Amino acid sequence: MGEPHNHRTRRRAPGRAGAIAAAGLLLSGCETPRALDPGGPAAGFIAGLWWFMFWISAVIFLAVMIFLGAALLRRRRTRRQPDDGRVRGVVVVGGVVVPTVVVVALMVYTIYGMATIDDPPGPTPLVVNVTSHMWWWDVEYPQYGIRTANQIHIPTGQPVLIQLVSDDVIHSFWVPQLHGKRDMVPGHLASTWLQADDAGAYRGQCAEFCGLQHAHMLFLVVAEPPQQFNGWVERQVARRQQPTSGPLFRGQQIFLGSECVYCHTIRGTPATGTFGPDLSDIGARAELGAGTLPNNRGSLAGWIIDPQPLKPGNRMPPVPMSSQDLQLMLLYLESLQ
Ligand code: CUA
Secondary structure (H helix, E strand, C coil): CCCHHHHCCCCCCHHHHHHHHHHHHHHCHHHCCCCCCCCCHHHHHHHHHHHHHHHHHHHHHHHHHHHHHHHHHHHHHCCCCCCHHHHHHHHHHHHHHHHHHHHHHHHHHHHHHHHHHHCCCCCCCCEEEEEEECCEEEEEECCCCEEEECEEEEECCCCEEEEEEECCCCEEEECCCCCCCEEECCCCCEEEEECCCCCEEEEEEECCCCCCCHHHCEEEEEEECHHHHHHHHHHHHHCCCCCCCHHHHHHHHHHHHCHHHHCCECCCCCCECCCCCCCCCHHHCCEECCCCEECCHHHHHHHHHCCCCCCCCCCCCCCCCCHHHHHHHHHHHHHCC
16 A cells, blocks of 8 residues: 555645545545455455455346346247246246345355454454544553554554544544444444554544544554564653754744643643644654645644644634744654654
């Protein structure tokens, strides 16, 4: 899988941006969830079931078309009354026996699949808590005290338990290449598991309409070999070397002096807001606004100054500031890896 954000188009006028995004969606396979290109055992099973249903449907469709063609041709050739016994036989076989066999086979396959992939295939030493908000994902690693947003780092080759809870309305957690959908109903704990066999970035998407920015409620699952994943955990736990001088320090002071701190947390600083996404590793994320924009200096600057044109209806107000302050704050935020 390529880097998804490479395929995004730069924002221009709001009206045009929509058209460009739609064109990009059509042109770029990377932007569409690829449930039929499974990256793990659960999605592999689901894809197998899908193809099974597809081929059965294709054969039935073909058979119906052949019978229809034959019937139309026959009618023209002969005016003879059809044989009642033969008609009854065709109706019983085509209308009762075949559908029953097909539906029962599909039901057995589906029930077997539900029983097979509902539970992880082995122990899940790693647990990740995911909380859905309108319209972003809070991601917490309770074992390590790590918190991030809109991206889930997992090690490859092992099932990871994902515990799900919604903070507001019904959302649905879906990583098409790794597993099926799991609804997130407020007040109801749910769980699923993800296993990626190969390293890569897997697109996740909210799969239940949840308001204005439902389509911009994306996330990335970043799967890495266990050793690299452990390195990521160690860096997240160990860092928080906050700057004490220079432009980064000045940028940090501007951040801490702004209203940003009421909603955002940066570990190791007095900023402990929880209303918005944790920004402790904002500089290392591929995307901004839950998959709305690629994370680069231009989009980050635009997002801070006024995120509303970029993702209308999101809960972040504009944060006006001088361009000099903004540059320093961008430097600081980009340094948070
Ligand atoms: Cu959250 Cu749709």
